[in-house]
Each structure stands twice: as C-alpha cells, then as structure tokens.
Amino acid sequence: MLAFFAALLVAAAGEEVSEALASDDQCQGDSCGLNALQLRGTKEEELLELEQEQRWLKDITTKEKNHFKHILAPLQKPIVTNYQYLVVLDSYANYTMEKIENATGSEVVWNRKSLLQQAEEEMEQEEMEDASTYGRRRRSVSGADLPPRARYINKILIYLNKEMDAVWNLNTIVDRKRWGVGNTITSSPYGPHGEHPERWRANGTFPLPLAAPVSPVLNLTNTLTMHIKPEEHKYDNKYAQQLQADYQSLIDNINDASKKCNDLRARLFKMDWYANKFIALPSGVWNKIDAQ
Numbered sequence: 158m159l160a161f162f163a164a165l166l167v168a169a170a171g172e173e174v175s176e177a178l179a180s181d182d183q184c185q186g187d188s189c190g191l192n193a194l195q196l197r198g199t200k201e202e203e204l205l206e207l208e209q210e211q212r213w214l215k216d217i218t219t220k221e222k223n224h225f226k227h228i229l230a231p232l233q234k235p236i237v238t239n240y241q242y243l244v245v246l247d248s249y250a251n252y253t254m255e256k257i258e259n260a261t262g263s264e265v266v267w268n269r270k271s272l273l274q275q276a277e278e279e280m281e282q283e284e285m286e287d288a289s290t291y292g293r294r295r296r297s298v299s300g301a302d303l304p305p306r307a308r309y310i311n312k313i314l315i316y317l318n319k320e321m322d323a324v325w326n327l328n329t330i331v332d333r334k335r336w337g338v339g340n341t342i343t344s345s346p347y348g349p350h351g352e353h354p355e356r357w358r359a360n361g362t363f364p365l366p367l368a369a370p371v372s373p374v375l376n377l378t379n380t381l382t383m384h385i386k387p388e389e390h391k392y393d394n395k396y397a398q399q400l401q402a403d404y405q406s407l408i409d410n411i412n413d414a415s416k417k418c419n420d421l422r423a424r425l426f427k428m429d430w431y432a433n434k435f436i437a438l439p440s441g442v443w444n445k446i447d448a449q
C-alpha cells in the first residue's frame with residue numbers, strides 16, 4: 158500500500174517535470190517586458206512604478222522555481238514517515254480491538270459514527286475551514302490561472318497536500334477504532350459476558366492476538382512529534398508570496414499531524430490499559446468502567 162503510494166507520487170511528479178520544463182522559459186505576452194517604443198517619454202517614477210507592478214504580476218523566476226522545488230522535495234519524507242507511524246498505531250489499535258472481541262465474543266463496532274462523534278467531527282471540520290481563512294492548513298489555490306512556473310510549484314504542493322489527506326484519514330480510522338473499543342467497554346458495565354454470563358454465547362470466532370506489536374514507534378522514549386522549521390523568505394512577487402505561504406502551512410500541517418499522532422499513541426496505550434482491566438473483570442457484577 159505504502160509502496161504503491163510512493164510510486165504513484167514519483168510517477169506523478171515526473172510527468173509534471175517534463176510539462177513544466179517545456180513551458181519553463183517562455184515568456185507570455187505582456188509579461189515579456191515593455192519595449193523601448195512604449196517607454197519613450199515616460200517619466201522615471203512612472204517607469205519605476207510600472208516595473209514594480211510588473212514584478213508583482215510576473216511569473217516567479219526560474220531561480221525561485223528551483224528554490225521552491227528544492228525546499229519542497231524533502232517534505233515528502235516526513236509525510237511518509239507520519240503515515241508509517243499511523244500504520245503501526247493501526248496495528249496496535251487492531252491488537253486492543255482483537256483482545257476485546259475475543260473477550261466479548263462479538264465484533265467491536267468502530268466504523269459507525271455516534272452522534273457525539275459526528276458533532277465533534279463537524280466542529281473540527283468547521284475549525285479547519287475557519288483556520289484556512291487565516292492560512293493555516295490552507296489548500297493551494299486551483300492552479301488554472303497561475304503562470305507556468307508558479308503552476309508547476311503549485312502542483313507539487315497539491316500532491317503533497319493530497320498525501321497529507323491520506324495521513325489525516327488514517328489518523329481518523331485509528332482513532333475510531335480506539336473509540337469503538339472504549340464504547341464497548343463503557344457500554345458493558347457487567348463485564349465481557351454481560352449481566353447473565355451463564356446465558357452468554359460467542360457471536361463468532363475471535364482468536365486472541367498472539368502478541369502485542371513491537372516497533373520503535375510504540376516505544377514511548379521515542380517522540381513522534383516533528384518540529385520542521387520552514388525556510389523564511391520574503392518576496393516582492395505575489396505568486397512567490399502565495400507559494401511561500403502555502404509551503405509554510407504545509408509544514409505546519411505536517412508538524413501538527415505528527416503531534417496528533419504522538420497524542421493518539423498515548424490515548425491508545427491508555428485504552429489498552431482499560432481493555433486489560435475490563436477483560437480481567439468477572440462478568441455478572443456491576444463494574445462500570447468509563448473508558449471514554
């Protein structure tokens with residue numbers, strides 16, 4: 158899955174390179190600069206103003222394009238690392254879930270949202286949308302109206318943001334499994350076999366997982382939180398400014414996802430602790446555990 162993901166990106170990026178190279182140094186209509194005839198008789202300040210305005214609206218330079226490429230390329234690695242962290246956390250969530258399923262003899266329902274969860278997610282979504290107005294986690298604008306070099310960089314940003322979407326989706330899945338386990342525990346106040354354990358029947362076969370997954374990602378001495386620092390750069394050109402802002406919010410997004418991942422790991426461990434406590438309880442006795 159991950160390999161496929163990476164291959165996809167390489168292929169996609171390659172395609173863009175040739176396209177962008179083809180259009181790289183063409184100059185487009187008016188942006189080629191003023192010709193001498195037009196300039197004759199213009200006062201010096203006007204000329205200066207005009208030049209400034211032109212710089213503002215011109216495509217980014219080849220040098221700027223290469224610079225953006227150079228600072229964006231290394232961001233793929235931490236994004237994939239974030240994803241790999243979550244794959245390990247997913248295996249750990251599976252582990253806790255399988256223990257609970259084995260103890261209760263029924264499936265943990267995790268892929269169905271509760272009303273509260275729906276409300277929370279909607280609020281989070283709104284927060285994200287609000288935040289995007291101020292630049293945080295902002296999506297790159299659609300590239301259709303960008304000049305070629307800026308569009309090329311914008312496309313790289315779009316690919317990286319798509320990868321980040323996959324990271325956030327997996328984070329949501331793992332957290333939902335955690336939530337499903339907690340919900341089973343909290344809503345089974347009489348233990349794994351219920352209030353009348355003599356009447357309990359397993360609803361299927363749920364083998365006990367053999368061992369907890371082992372990984373450096375599950376070692377609490379290793380933090381998963383990243384602190385990537387964006388390169389600061391001021392530009393006169395509006396496209397360069399926009400790309401710089403998108404680059405910075407992508408880094409904020411990567412750092413934020415890694416921190417959420419680190420928090421999620423702690424919550425998964427806590428839930429596993431609740432799960433063990435729940436599994437060990439005698440059934441038929443009121444012993445409600447609030448695991449939410």
Ligand SMILES: *[C@@H]1O[C@H](CO)[C@@H](O)[C@H](O)[C@H]1NC(C)=O
Nearest residue numbers: 243244245246247248249251
């Ligand atoms: C977790 O379990 C699901 C369903 O059984 C499976 O598809 C997925 O690959 C598992 N994840 C890991 C990381 O083992």
Ligand SMILES: *[C@@H]1O[C@H](CO)[C@@H](O)[C@H](O)[C@H]1NC(C)=O
Nearest residue numbers: 262263264265358359360361
């Ligand atoms: C038992 O499992 C079946 C299918 O696997 C499901 O439709 C049913 O709701 C389950 N019953 C209980 C009590 O969980």
Ligand SMILES: *[C@@H]1O[C@H](CO)[C@@H](O)[C@H](O)[C@H]1NC(C)=O
Nearest residue numbers: 259262359361362363364365
């Ligand atoms: C729980 O796991 C044990 C060991 O794998 C197995 O013998 C038992 O049948 C499982 N229980 C259920 C309800 O599947």
Ligand SMILES: *[C@@H]1O[C@H](CO)[C@@H](O)[C@H](O)[C@H]1NC(C)=O
Nearest residue numbers: 371372373375376377378379
């Ligand atoms: C956890 O990581 C630390 C440092 O990386 C290492 O010294 C320790 O042995 C690891 N613990 C386990 C259980 O692997």
